[in-house]
Amino acid sequence: MSETISRRRFLVLGGAAAGAIALGGAGYAATWAPEVGSPRTRMGAGMSKVLVVYGTGSGCTIGVARQIGTTLSERGATVEVVAATAAPVPAGYDAVIVGSGVRAGNWHGPVKSWVTANATALKGVPVAFFTACLTLATDPSKRDEVRAYTDPVIKESGVEPVDIGLFAGWNEPKKFSFIERTILKMMKSPEGDFRDFGAIGAWAAETAPKLGLA
Numbered sequence: 001m002s003e004t005i006s007r008r009r010f011l012v013l014g015g016a017a018a019g020a021i022a023l024g025g026a027g028y029a030a031t032w033a034p035e036v037g038s039p040r041t042r043m044g045a046g047m048s049k050v051l052v053v054y055g056t057g058s059g060c061t062i063g064v065a066r067q068i069g070t071t072l073s074e075r076g077a078t079v080e081v082v083a084a085t086a087a088p089v090p091a092g093y094d095a096v097i098v099g100s101g102v103r104a105g106n107w108h109g110p111v112k113s114w115v116t117a118n119a120t121a122l123k124g125v126p127v128a129f130f131t132a133c134l135t136l137a138t139d140p141s142k143r144d145e146v147r148a149y150t151d152p153v154i155k156e157s158g159v160e161p162v163d164i165g166l167f168a169g170w171n172e173p174k175k176f177s178f179i180e181r182t183i184l185k186m187m188k189s190p191e192g193d194f195r196d197f198g199a200i201g202a203w204a205a206e207t208a209p210k211l212g213l214a
């Protein structure tokens, strides 16, 4: 019962936040998350080319995307880690990994739109998804609930990922807007950076063969 209530509260409060943020202007994130302003990183110099695309509000998911990129580049790939808002073109890559943080049970709009807009190309290469969120920081058993955050993306785009990485994100109040901070406080979300970079790297290494990488 309490689980149902807490999930509903996330959705209701998060939905209210999304509306307030939209009213506040699209450029809000960069104000308190300066790392959001560096949308493209290149790693490694291997034969296979991998594109890692991310959606973020606070910058948390950039770190997750970069860890995936680091692991794959250490395994011999050339990896480009690019924000969905920078509209990367998936042509020419051997594999693509797409991930996002979550607001009210949803991936960020720009990354969802990017997958749909590039669906034809993405259906021609192996693709993996990943999600970074707080549900797994508070209750690691809720993997099915977190996996379902990508259902609308799969349904809308028709892109079928070979795997979906599920990771705990952060609640670093200084990285969120006042409204977001307030919502997380009302939800009594624990504060901290819950990203487990070892687990993120391990997932990237395990998923590499499914993506046709060494």
Ligand SMILES: Cc1cc2nc3c(=O)[nH]c(=O)nc-3n(C[C@H](O)[C@H](O)[C@H](O)COP(=O)(O)O)c2cc1C
Binding pocket: 010, 011, 013, 014, 017, 018, 055, 056, 057, 058, 059, 060, 061, 062, 100, 101, 102, 103, 104, 105, 106, 132, 133, 134, 135, 136, 168, 169, 170, 171, 176, 180, 181, 183, 184
């Ligand atoms: C307004 C708001 C709504 C959120 N909604 C959810 C949610 O529905 N489920 C969840 O697991 N995490 C939720 N989170 C937690 C974020 O997904 C988490 O903090 C993540 O690390 C943020 O990464 P990003 O800023 O890179 O997107 C929410 C956070 C905020 C601020």
